[in-house]
Amino acid sequence: xxxxxxxxxxxxxxxxxxxxxxxxxxxxxxxxxxxxxxxxxxxxxxxxxxxxxxxxxxxxxxxxxxxxxxxxxxxxxxxxxxxxxxxxxxxxxxxxxxxxxxxxxxxxxxxxxxxxxxxxxxxxxxxxxxxxxxxxxxxxxxxxxxxxxxxxxxxxxxxxxxxxxxxxxxxxxxxxxxxxxxxxxxxxxxxxxxxxxxxxxxxxxxxxxxxxxxxxxxxxxxxxxxxxxxxxxxxxxxxxxxxxxxxxxxxxxxxxxxxxxxxxxxxxxxxxxxxxxxxxxxxxxxxxxxxxxxxxxxxxxxxxxxxxxxxxxxxxxxxxxxxxxxxxxxxxxxxxxxxxxxxxxxxxxxxxxxxxxxxxxxxxxxxxxxxxxxxxxxxxxxxxxxxxxxxxxxxxxxxxxxxxxxxxxxxxxxxxxxxxxxxxxxxxxxxxxxxxxxxxxxxxxxxxxxxxxxxxxxxxxxxxxxxxxxxxxxxxxxxxxxxxxxxxxxxxxxxxxxxxxxxxxxxxxx
RNA sequence: GAGCCGGUAGCUCAGCUGGCAGAGCAACGGACUUUUAAUCCGUAGGUCGUGGGUUCGAGACCCACCCGGCUCACCA
Numbered sequence: 001x002x003x004x005x006x007x008x009x010x011x012x013x014x015x016x017x018x019x020x021x022x023x024x025x026x027x028x029x030x031x032x033x034x035x036x037x038x039x040x041x042x043x044x045x046x047x048x049x050x051x052x053x054x055x056x057x058x059x060x061x062x063x064x065x066x067x068x069x070x071x072x073x074x075x076x077x078x079x080x081x082x083x084x085x086x087x088x089x090x091x092x093x094x095x096x097x098x099x100x101x102x103x104x105x106x107x108x109x110x111x112x113x114x115x116x117x118x119x120x121x122x123x124x125x126x127x128x129x130x131x132x133x134x135x136x137x138x139x140x141x142x143x144x145x146x147x148x149x150x151x152x153x154x155x156x157x158x159x160x161x162x163x164x165x166x167x168x169x170x171x172x173x174x175x176x177x178x179x180x181x182x183x184x185x186x187x188x189x190x191x192x193x194x195x196x197x198x199x200x201x202x203x204x205x206x207x208x209x210x211x212x213x214x215x216x217x218x219x220x221x222x223x224x225x226x227x228x229x230x231x232x233x234x235x236x237x238x239x240x241x242x243x244x245x246x247x248x249x250x251x252x253x254x255x256x257x258x259x260x261x262x263x264x265x266x267x268x269x270x271x272x273x274x275x276x277x278x279x280x281x282x283x284x285x286x287x288x289x290x291x292x293x294x295x296x297x298x299x300x301x302x303x304x305x306x307x308x309x310x311x312x313x314x315x316x317x318x319x320x321x322x323x324x325x326x327x328x329x330x331x332x333x334x335x336x337x338x339x340x341x342x343x344x345x346x347x348x349x350x351x352x353x354x355x356x357x358x359x360x361x362x363x364x365x366x367x368x369x370x371x372x373x374x375x376x377x378x379x380x381x382x383x384x385x386x387x388x389x390x391x392x393x394x395x396x397x398x399x400x401x402x403x404x405x406x407x408x409x410x411x412x413x414x415x416x417x418x419x420x421x422x423x424x425x426x427x428x429x430x431x432x433x434x435x436x437x438x439x440x441x442x443x444x445x446x447x448x449x450x451x452x453x454x455x456x457x458x459x460x461x462x463x464x465x466x467x468x469x470x471x472x473x474x475x476x477x478x479x480x481x482x483x484x485x486x487x488x489x490x491x492x493x494x495x496x497x498x499x500x501x502x503x504x505x506x507x508x509x510x
Numbered sequence: 511g512a513g514c515c516g517g518u519a520g521c522u523c524a525g526c527u528g529g530c531a532g533a534g535c536a537a538c539g540g541a542c543u544u545u546u547a548a549u550c551c552g553u554a555g556g557u558c559g560u561g562g563g564u565u566c567g568a569g570a571c572c573c574a575c576c577c578g579g580c581u582c583a584c585c586a
Binding site for chain 2: 006007008009011012070072073074075076077078079081090092093094095096097110111122124125126128130144145146147148149150151152153161162163165166167168169170224225226227269271272273274275276277363373374376377378380381397400401402419426429457506
């Protein structure tokens with residue numbers, strides 16, 4: 001059915017015309033509100049408690065405004081609920097209070113309209129605090145019906161039950177405005193996310209980290225293994241990449257003399273989309289001069305504990321039915337030891353061919369042509385990661401996997417690196433940052449060879465970054481934390497799309 | 511990329527072995543001055559994802575395609 005012929009849309013337009021014909025503006029400029037709905041309810045509760053109500057049981061006169069959620073007409077009276085940023089409140093309209101003309105014009109209102117009302121508060125026979133409307137003003141006419149479900153409160157559990165709600169996930173993501181408008185709990189999820197990010201900033205600010213902004217448009221991308229988005233600057237006539245990580249610019253700032261820096265910002269990776277990956281996502285990275293990865297591990301423990309407690313009031317939460325405890329210290333699990341234990345032999349002693357055949361057997365994939373590091377990582381991902389439900393630092397990764405990490409001071413085959421896993425998912429990645437420009441160049445060149453062999457995710461050589469290293473970077477610990485994944489934990493969201501307001505979707509037709 | 515499931519009214523869904531496209535909510539008209547999933551009476555509303563095919567007849571069966579969800583793979 002075309003939009004033009006939809007009777008549902010046509011009827012609302014006709015009501016708009018009818019309002020205009022009566023001289024009622026459909027789109028107001030402002031409303032002089034005296035209370036949010038929750039404030040109005042608190043005012044009445046106080047008055048009732050201090051016996052300050054009139055003999056008719058009325059409290060203060062309030063002016064409240066909100067979107068009409070429900071309407072129950074009774075001939076010469078009507079009940080409605082409106083909702084604002086503070087919650088909901090019931091309105092009561094009466095013919096003999098409003099007069100014929102004003103009462104009749106209520107017929108031109110719809111669910112979804114924004115109205116403001118003035119009148120005293122009272123408590124209905126059923127006990128609900130309500131505004132006895134003496135005057136109402138249309139603030140904005142809704143010309144398209146919102147997909148409200150019908151709600152009831154379960155007598156036994158006291159829980160809100162929604163009937164025939166808005167549940168098509170694709171439409172909810174596409175029309176997030178409608179999803180938010182009809183689902184208070186979705187608004188609450190995003191409030192949690194905001195509190196989480198505020199908490200991250202507070203923790204770092206209190207420890208003298210400086211918040212900085214580095215380029216999103218970069219002539220060369222790096223700092224992670226991923227395919228980038230490519231764009232073009234017209235005036236410079238040059239290719240630019242959207243960053244895949246903040247890392248290399250933040251470490252340039254450590255070279256410049258800032259001892260502690262952090263950035264919370266979007267990164268972009270031109271890869272698949274699934275429950276834990278969105279092409280643009282929010283990353284926190286922070287770097288601290290004179291620290292190694294061990295010190296950063298302790299800082300990450302404190303940080304995670306702090307923000308979980310900020311959001312939930314305690315350092316524990318339940319994620320998808322699984323209780324998770326963020327009280328330090330988190331378990332430390334060496335990468336190679338974990339693999340050796342699972343496989344019952346020393347993976348580093350295996351020949352390339354043996355490693356390949358074991359990896360293919362374990363993962364069930366054809367892995368011909370993958371390098372040693374990737375093979376180890378695949379096996380680790382298949383055997384160990386899914387079991388890491390409670391917060392666990394996986395430490396000391398093979399050097400092939402970590403081109404930007406310092407070699408392990410006790411075993412040159414490893415690097416001083418950790419990843420934090422929670423609920424079987426990678427949440428953070430960190431290392432003692434490689435500050436030896438000669439070693440760094442050799443690592444880049446090794447990556448370039450992988451690239452020449454067709455590995456599109458290997459790290460490109462960044463000569464400017466090497467120049468910065470040559471000037472001298474102090475020993476530095478660096479951490480990256482996937483903010484969306486942390487938000488998934490605190491909001492108990494199964495999909496990253498549930499913590500991103502406007503997730504990336506295929507464009508709509510037409 | 512593979513497998514499974516799905517796309518029918520504004521929303522949520524039903525539609526059997528192929529036989530006049532349905533329900534609830536929302537909407538519209540009417541009754542109702544303390545209701546709250548308000549209630550009661552009545553009305554209207556459809557490119558059944560798209561395109562082919564089979565058939566006297568397709569929402570249903572067959573083929574292709576589009577879109578989505580889930581699982582797996584990919585994403586160190």
